[in-house]
Amino acid sequence: MAYSEKLIDHYENPRNIGSLDKDAGDVGTGLVGAPACGDVMKLQIKVGADGLIEDAKFKTFGCGSAIASSSLVTEWVKGKTIEEA
Amino acid sequence: MNVLTQIRRNDQPIYLDYQATTPMDPRVLEAMMPYFTHKFGNPHSRSHAYGWEAEEAVEKARSQIAKLIGADDKEVIFTSGATESNNLAIRGVAEFYRDRKNHIVTTVTEHKCVLDTCRHLEQQGFEVTYLPVQKNGLVDLDALRAAITDKTVVVSIMAVNNEIGVIQPLAEIGKICREKKTFFHTDAAQAVGKIPVDVEAMNIDLLSISGHKIYGPKGIGALYVRRKPRVRLVPLIVGGGQERGFRSGTLPTPLCVGLGEAAEIAMKEMVAEAKRLAKLQERMLKGLRDRLPEIYVNGDMEQRIPGNLNISFAYVEGESLMMGIKSLSVSSGSACTSASLEPSYVLRALGVDEELAHTSLRIGLGRFTTEQEVDTAVDELVRHVTKLREMSPLWEMAQAGVDLKSIEWAAH
Numbered sequence: 001m002a003y004s005e006k007l008i009d010h011y012e013n014p015r016n017i018g019s020l021d022k023d024a025g026d027v028g029t030g031l032v033g034a035p036a037c038g039d040v041m042k043l044q045i046k047v048g049a050d051g052l053i054e055d056a057k058f059k060t061f062g063c064g065s066a067i068a069s070s071s072l073v074t075e076w077v078k079g080k081t082i083e084e085a
Numbered sequence: 086m087n088v089l090t091q092i093r094r095n096d097q098p099i100y101l102d103y104q105a106t107t108p109m110d111p112r113v114l115e116a117m118m119p120y121f122t123h124k125f126g127n128p129h130s131r132s133h134a135y136g137w138e139a140e141e142a143v144e145k146a147r148s149q150i151a152k153l154i155g156a157d158d159k160e161v162i163f164t165s166g167a168t169e170s171n172n173l174a175i176r177g178v179a180e181f182y183r184d185r186k187n188h189i190v191t192t193v194t195e196h197k198c199v200l201d202t203c204r205h206l207e208q209q210g211f212e213v214t215y216l217p218v219q220k221n222g223l224v225d226l227d228a229l230r231a232a233i234t235d236k237t238v239v240v241s242i243m244a245v246n247n248e249i250g251v252i253q254p255l256a257e258i259g260k261i262c263r264e265k266k267t268f269f270h271t272d273a274a275q276a277v278g279k280i281p282v283d284v285e286a287m288n289i290d291l292l293s294i295s296g297h298k299i300y301g302p303k304g305i306g307a308l309y310v311r312r313k314p315r316v317r318l319v320p321l322i323v324g325g326g327q328e329r330g331f332r333s334g335t336l337p338t339p340l341c342v343g344l345g346e347a348a349e350i351a352m353k354e355m356v357a358e359a360k361r362l363a364k365l366q367e368r369m370l371k372g373l374r375d376r377l378p379e380i381y382v383n384g385d386m387e388q389r390i391p392g393n394l395n396i397s398f399a400y401v402e403g404e405s406l407m408m409g410i411k412s413l414s415v416s417s418g419s420a421c422t423s424a425s426l427e428p429s430y431v432l433r434a435l436g437v438d439e440e441l442a443h444t445s446l447r448i449g450l451g452r453f454t455t456e457q458e459v460d461t462a463v464d465e466l467v468r469h470v471t472k473l474r475e476m477s478p479l480w481e482m483a484q485a486g487v488d489l490k491s492i493e494w495a496a497h
């Protein structure tokens with residue numbers, strides 16, 4: 001399997017796995033994909049009063065690259081505004 | 086058996102993909118060696134000792150193969166492998182009898198070389214019926230009987246499926262073909278040497294054998310072609326007329342010897358090996374079931390060769406699981422490992438839900454698999470499935486009682 005080291009790192013040690021309270025007022029939840037395609041991702045972001053993304057958590061059903069890219073996304077969005085992200 | 090240390094280095098992963106290929110039994114290699122070194126003659130050289138000794142070795146191998154399947158020596162043709170044998174069998178009879186018959190019956194779960202041969206023949210004007218299979222992977226005998234017409238030249242149904250390991254009812258299929266006066270070909274690559282195969286008792290007219298599935302060398306196979314009553318074939322490869330005109334070309338003596346030796350070993354050890362593999366298979370399945378909920382075996386459990394397990398691990402995607410179990414070598418029914426986005430056509434033919442098809446692994450145990458390897462594999466699998474389930478939104482939803490089938494997915 002010819003995956004890059006960085007991808008493998010994200011697969012072995014995924015960042016920000018988990019869940020935020022989906023009923024909380026400051027949490028946004030997105031669920032995209034379909035099990036029939038082999039890819040489902042749930043991304044949750046917690047937005048602070050200042051409009052910046054405070055925290056992000058994900059869960060993914062999918063292959064190595066799906067997991068790694070989801071993990072990377074959660075790292076990138078933190079600290080950005082919703083528009084930037 | 087300390088052949089293990091001879092076969093594998095300690096740093097290699099545990100091999101659990103015996104349906105993809107098998108390591109050569111060291112006894113087979115030993116039998117082959119002289120024919121690579123000093124006994125190098127061309128078996129068709131009639132006029133000197135080099136040729137005679139090579140010919141003797143090839144004929145002995147032919148006999149060993151014939152014995153394994155209950156055939157006569159004269160009915161065994163050497164080929165380069167089961168793909169060639171399948172091509173030769175199906176195209177060979179179809180083209181020979183095309184004036185009178187132009188219909189072929191096969192199943193949707195056949196190996197690609199059979200399906201592609203049939204597709205190729207369709208383009209040349211033949212008609213092909215691709216029979217569906219039942220949920221357990223077995224063909225429906227009534228549907229088979231109904232599909233055969235007086236224009237059917239051959240029925241081609243594999244003895245054992247390479248993905249799910251299920252065994253088709255060969256004797257019953259053979260009986261139906263006899264009744265309806267059509268030829269019965271079976272791709273027995275995954276069957277010979279593992280389950281008893283008798284061409285007489287099962288009314289088989291053509292049968293394909295693969296060397297590297299039975300601990301023999303790669304690059305060699307055989308085709309059984311019945312002589313009584315005679316099955317006629319148009320050859321694929323012509324030239325000097327070797328192999329009774331069915332397959333020209335100098336026979337690769339050491340490879341033939343290897344196939345023969347592998348066949349004889351398989352015949353002698355079949356019963357004991359099947360027992361041992363059945364216990365290992367049971368051990369693995371129980372080990373997994375005890376520690377993981379929601380796992381499903383694809384294909385009939387009873388009509389199955391010992392040593393194959395095709396398992397769906399719900400809510401965990403197959404390729405990501407394979408990435409995790411680095412110390413094990415298995416194969417997957419998931420899309421990412423094939424070139425398209427579609428999951429295995431065999432699993433789909435069983436009616437396995439697409440989601441579940443994406444979660445499956447094919448595990449193959451074999452002659453050199455040990456109990457310790459099975460236990461290690463179970464531990465690895467349990468560890469990674471558990472970890473991936475914790476990362477899976479589907480598992481989370483299922484645990485919360487959500488019915489995943491009721492969701493409208495926003496596919497991309």
